[in-house]
Amino acid sequence: MIKKCICATTNFKKLKNVTAIIICVHTPLNEIRKPNLQYIEKTGEKIVRNLRKDQAICLESTTYPGTTDEVLLPFFEKSRLKVEKAFSLVYSPEREDPGNTEFTTKTTPKIVGGITASCRKVSKALYEQIIKQVIEVSSTRIAVPTKLLENIYRCVNIALVNERKILADRMRINIWELINDSATKPFGFSAFYPDPGLGGHCIPIDPFYLSWKVREYDFTTRFIELAGEINTPMPSYVINKVMEALNTKKKSLKGAKILVLGIADKTDIDDDRESPSI
Numbered sequence: 382m383i384k385k386c387i388c389a390t391t392n393f394k395k396l397k398n399v400t401a402i403i404i405c406v407h408t409p410l411n412e413i414r415k416p417n418l419q420y421i422e423k424t425g426e427k428i429v430r431n432l433r434k435d436q437a438i439c440l441e442s443t444t445y446p447g448t449t450d451e452v453l454l455p456f457f458e459k460s461r462l463k464v465e466k467a468f469s470l471v472y473s474p475e476r477e478d479p480g481n482t483e484f485t486t487k488t489t490p491k492i493v494g495g496i497t498a499s500c501r502k503v504s505k506a507l508y509e510q511i512i513k514q515v516i517e518v519s520s521t522r523i524a525v526p527t528k529l530l531e532n533i534y535r536c537v538n539i540a541l542v543n544e545r546k547i548l549a550d551r552m553r554i555n556i557w558e559l560i561n562d563s564a565t566k567p568f569g570f571s572a573f574y575p576d577p578g579l580g581g582h583c584i585p586i587d588p589f590y591l592s593w594k595v596r597e598y599d600f601t602t603r604f605i606e607l608a609g610e611i612n613t614p615m616p617s618y619v620i621n622k623v624m625e626a627l628n629t630k631k632k633s634l635k636g637a638k639i640l641v642l643g644i645a646d647k648t649d650i651d652d653d654r655e656s657p658s659i
Contacts, residue, residue, distance in 0.1 A: 396431040401507050402438045404428075405475065407582075414589045416445060418452060425456035432460045437469040437503050439493075443528050443587050445594035448472075449521040450496055464496050471495040471504040472521040474528030479581075479650040490514040494524025532587040533605060538573040539584070540608035543615055546575035578615035578657025580646020585612075585655045616657045 396402060406420040421442060428438065438457065440449050449472045454464060464470050473493045478484060491512045495501030501517050508515045518524050542560065549556040556575060564572040579585040589609070592602040624634045646656045653659065 393427040393431055396428060396436075397433050400436060402428060402436060404438070404440045404442060406442050408442045408444050408586075408590075410586055410589055414593060416590050416593055418444065418448065421448065421452060422456075425453050429456050429460050432457060432462060432468065434462060434467045437471070437500075437507055439471045439473050439504055439507070441473055441475045443474065443532075443583065443590065444525060445529075445590045446522045446525045447594070448525065454496060465499050469495065469500040469503040470521075471500050472524040473504060473508065474524060476528070476531075479652060480648055487511060488513055490516050492516050492518055492524050492527055494518040494521045496521060526591065529587055529591045532584050533591065533608075535573075536579065536584050536588050536612065537604050537608045538571070539576065539579065540611040542573045543575045544611050547618065576615070576657075577619040579612050580654070580656040580658070581652060582654045619657075 404421065404424055406424050408421065409417045411417050421440070421444065438453075440453060449470065454470060457468065457470065458464065462468055471493055472495075473491060476489045476491065477486065478489075489512070491508050491514065493501055493504040493508060493515060494517075495504060505515045505517055518527070542556075545559075546556045549559060560572055560574060563570055588602075588605040592605045595602055620634075623639065627634055627637055641658060644653050644656055644658045645651055646653065646658070
């Protein structure tokens with residue numbers, strides 16, 4: 382007999398029957414690039430109505446530093462239960478690379494940061510059931526920006542190589558050969574490749590969570606803003622390249638039949654969120 386391990390439900394009252402609650406909800410930006418936390422807040426409201434003693438709550442949604450302790454914690458303490466004494470609250474950033482066959486959820490190190498040290502220990506024990514290496518960090522305020530830094534690193538380097546691609550075209554240099562030759566250096570260089578823009582839920586969005594939050598500290602994240610200026614118009618650059626290719630065949634873009642292979646933002650996945658192909 383196969384044991385039934387998974388049960389999907391929209392009934393929040395069933396939260397009282399579980400020991401651990403992991404929050405993985407959408408965290409989009411609005412039209413002016415302001416973080417939209419309504420899904421985290423609404424989930425918090427639902428949880429607090431069903432919160433009981435000895436439960437562990439973990440937020441995994443990408444957000445800005447302070448969300449766990451400034452947004453979620455006040456919700457849960459409305460239940461008159463106190464963190465650490467009655468329940469645990471932690472942040473653990475999702476680390477996924479869809480389509481990657483080398484690193485899976487189980488083999489990718491997992492970071493956990495708690496409101497308190499004992500919260501962190503509880504979450505470590507939870508995640509060690511399914512993940513090989515769980516890394517404890519000092520607080521939620523460290524755990525949250527690790528995900529942001531990881532994706533900002535990618536965003537900025539993609540912008541760098543996209544800009545280099547445009548320059549290489551003008552200089553009649555093969556960008557692919559240039560990158561592959563540079564990648565033969567065994568240290569100090571990581572290969573990034575040009576693309577028609579950023580796609581997926583993470584990289585086009587996550588950096589701007591930080592750039593919005595740091596305004597409270599009278600600071601501007603210039604690398605993030607510059608990367609956005611370079612990456613955002615890349616689909617237009619690709620369209621212009623298509624126009625140039627059509628012109629060599631004495632065809633116009635208007636009325637041309639064009640086959641687009643691949644709508645997702647990367648190979649061998651079905652996620653088309655924020656895809657520049659669209």
